[in-house]
Amino acid sequence: MWKNVYEDFSDLTKPEQLALFNAMKEDLFPEEPxxxxxxxxxxx
Structure with a gap:
C-alpha cells in the first residue's frame, strides 16, 4: 500500500509534494518544537 502512495507522491509537482509533506508533518507532529x-x- 505505501508503495502506491509513494508512486503517486512522485507524480505530484514539487510544490504539491511540499504541501503534502507539510500536512503530514503537522498531523504526525502537531506540537511545535x-x-x-x-x-x-x-x-x-
Missing amino acids: DKITKILNTIR
Missing part, C-alpha cells in the same frame, strides 16, 4: 522542548524540560 519549542513546546515539546519545554514539556521535556518540565518532565526532567
Whole structure:
C-alpha cells in the first residue's frame, strides 16, 4: 500500500509534494518544537 502512495507522491509537482509533506508533518507532529522542548524540560 505505501508503495502506491509513494508512486503517486512522485507524480505530484514539487510544490504539491511540499504541501503534502507539510500536512503530514503537522498531523504526525502537531506540537511545535519549542513546546515539546519545554514539556521535556518540565518532565526532567
